[in-house]
Amino acid sequence: MPNIQCPESNVIRYSGPHVIPRENCVMLSFGETRSDDEILLSGAGTSTQDKCEQQLLNVNSVIRDCVQRFDASGKRGGIAVFFTSYARLESFRKATKIDGNSNVTFMGRKCFFEQKESAAEKFNSIELQIDESDREDPDDASSQSNYLSSLLESYKQAIDNEGTAFLFAVFRGSLAEGIDFSDDYCRLLFVVGMPFISPVCDEYDDMKHFLQQRHGKSDGARRASEWYMVQMKQALNQVLGRVLRHRRDF
DSSP: OOOOOOOGGGOOOOOOOOSSOGGGOOOOOOSBOTTOOBOOOSGGGGSSHHHHHHHHHHHHHHHHHHHHHHHHTTOOEEEEEEESSHHHHHHHHHHHTOOSSTTOEETTEEEEEOOGGGOOOOOTTOOOOOOGGGSOOHHHHHHHHHHHHHHHHHHHHHHHHHSEEEEEEETTSGGGSSOOOOGGGOSEEEEESOOOOOTTSHHHHHHHHHHHHHHOHHHHHHHHHHHHHHHHHHHHHHHHHHHOOSTTOO
C-alpha cells in the first residue's frame, strides 16, 4: 500500500451531537459509596487480594443502591455490568458470593455470566499474524458461537418473561461488540473501571518501541500515550454502543 499523507490544512474535523436526547440518558460516576467508602480500582486500592475484595464489595454497594432506586422508579429491564478483565469479574463474583450459574439470583434477578472461553480478549487497531498451525479449530469456534447464542437467548428470555435480569461481561469480550441490547434488554449499564490495556503488556511495549523509532524518543512516547488512551476510549465506546441503539432508546 502506498504511504499517502494528507496535509493537515486539508483535514476537516467535525463532532456532531448524539442521536439520543440528553434527557434519555443519565451518566453518573461514583468514586465512593453512600457510606463514604472510597472506590479505588487500581494501584493501592487493589494491591492485595483483601484490598481488591473490599473495593469490589464497595462496587457491589453502589450497584445495589442504584438498582434499588431503579426499582423504586417503577422501571424494568436488563442490567449489564462490564468489567475490565475476566479475572476482575471472577473476583467480583467470589467477593459477592454470586454462584456462577444462571439459576442463581442476585437482587431477585437471574444472573448470566460471560465465560472466558466464549471470547478472546483483543486490542483494537492491532493485527496479529497467526501461523496456519495456530489457527482456531472450526469446531471450537462453532462451540463458542453456540454458547454465546444460548447465553444471549437465555438472558433476553429472562427479561421477556420476568422483566429483568443481570448480565456480567467483560470489555473486549464477545459481548462487547456486535450485540444488540436495545430497549428493555439493557436499561442500566455499570462500567466497573476504565478498560485501559496493561501498561506492561507486550502490545503496548511493541507499539511504544515502534512509535519511538519512527518519531523519536520524546514524540514517540507522547504518541504511545495517546494510543494508550485511544484503546481505552474505543473499548468503552464499543460497550456504550451495545446499549444506546436508536434515538428513542433510554
